[in-house]
Amino acid sequence: MWSELGNNLRVSVFGQSHSAAIGVCIDGLPAGEAVDMEALDAFLRRRAPGRLDVSTPRKEPDSPRILCGLVQGRTCGAPLAAVIENTDTRSGDYDQLRDVPRPGHADYTAQARYRGFQDVRGGGHFSGRLTAPLCIAGGICLQILKRQGVEIAAHIRSVGREEDRPFHPMGEQAQTLEQLRRAPFPVLEQKAGERMRRRILEAREQGDSGGGVVECLVQGLPAGLGGGMFGGVDSRLAAALFGIPAVKGVEFGAGFEAARMLGSENNDPFRMAHGRPAPAANRAGGVLGGLTTGAPLLFRAAFKPTPSIAREQESVSLSKGEDVPLRVQGRHDPCVVPRAVPVVEAAAAILALDLLLDPPAVLPGAPERG
Numbered sequence: 001m002w003s004e005l006g007n008n009l010r011v012s013v014f015g016q017s018h019s020a021a022i023g024v025c026i027d028g029l030p031a032g033e034a035v036d037m038e039a040l041d042a043f044l045r046r047r048a049p050g051r052l053d054v055s056t057p058r059k060e061p062d063s064p065r066i067l068c069g070l071v072q073g074r075t076c077g078a079p080l081a082a083v084i085e086n087t088d089t090r091s092g093d094y095d096q097l098r099d100v101p102r103p104g105h106a107d108y109t110a111q112a113r114y115r116g117f118q119d120v121r122g123g124g125h126f127s128g129r130l131t132a133p134l135c136i137a138g139g140i141c142l143q144i145l146k147r148q149g150v151e152i153a154a155h156i157r158s159v160g161r162e163e164d165r166p167f168h169p170m171g172e173q174a175q176t177l178e179q180l181r182r183a184p185f186p187v188l189e190q191k192a193g194e195r196m197r198r199r200i201l202e203a204r205e206q207g208d209s210g211g212g213v214v215e216c217l218v219q220g221l222p223a224g225l226g227g228g229m230f231g232g233v234d235s236r237l238a239a240a241l242f243g244i245p246a247v248k249g250v251e252f253g254a255g256f257e258a259a260r261m262l263g264s265e266n267n268d269p270f271r272m273a274h275g276r277p278a279p280a281a282n283r284a285g286g287v288l289g290g291l292t293t294g295a296p297l298l299f300r301a302a303f304k305p306t307p308s309i310a311r312e313q314e315s316v317s318l319s320k321g322e323d324v325p326l327r328v329q330g331r332h333d334p335c336v337v338p339r340a341v342p343v344v345e346a347a348a349a350i351l352a353l354d355l356l357l358d359p360p361a362v363l364p365g366a367p368e369r370g
Helices: 037-047 091-098 107-114 121-126 128-147 174-182 190-205 233-242 255-260 337-356
Strands: 010-015 021-027 065-068 080-085 151-159 212-219 247-252 270-273 276-279 297-303 313-317 322-326
Touching: 010 128, 021 128, 037 128, 037 337, 080 128, 091 121, 107 121, 121 128, 128 151, 128 337, 151 174, 151 190, 151 337, 212 337, 233 247, 233 297, 233 337, 247 255, 297 337
Parallel strands: none
Antiparallel strands: 010 021, 021 080, 065 080, 151 212, 212 297, 247 297, 270 276, 313 322
16 A cells, blocks of 8 residues: 655655554755744634534544654754544444445455455545645644745635636635635635535535535646656655545546537647746646746645445445445535635645755756857
């Protein structure tokens, strides 16, 4: 099982949903960077369960305990390790899942891979619970990035067919992004948010669940970060995003809509801005050839509906080799999208700092070729 992310900044997530604790180890953080623990706690609360009426009733404080890597509130160059204790678990709710796997979940595939040795409690290492330590790493990166003039924020772009207005492809005001980061239900248009909340609550009342899309904006990255092919910004960020449970699709800029356009419609015209070339439309989402363009990095992640629903579903008994009905026990989100917003921001922050730590492609002092 591979649970590590990053090239220069190595982020390793460990633990299971119902183990004693979950945690993260971050290697490669620049030394001397201040970490505001109150700000980090506030960031983690945005993802924590039991906070919204549209989330799971499981309650976890999700307050991290830093084990090493900080001295007097600053990074010291050593790996930073942190843990979050699991305190509100009901492991008995998952006993039947070793024999009867949930449709749409990793229960069966984990059984096929690990032959019964996997932890089925709460989904084990495949649970969305593991996004909490990812947010520890991302929350620290967000603080470092902000001091370097890089702003990151995300919002709920859609739940089902209910949609919020999209981010402007050329960026948003800093005040708008700050309001999103402080909002319990982060949307740009309040009425759209109300429709989304109703849709989630209706699905829960029907014993069902919903999916949706999170849109994220990264402002302040210079042009030329990244690399070609497998080292590209979009390749590296997509790998991080697909590590988030329930993500089923990722697109940048115009995304799949670009397939319906002509080249003259999709191409970003260049204009001179502040003495350097800049895209005028940003249909590329801030990435060309795997390299940042200097325009905002704009992308969306699609989340599937929560597979653990109250309705009776069709499954199989692995021990009996026959079809059986399944009613899932336990506490689950009727829609993971609202709590996924800070997780997407965290993945983007880890990627952005990782990019800024890339070694230069040309040695300092080398002449520029025209």
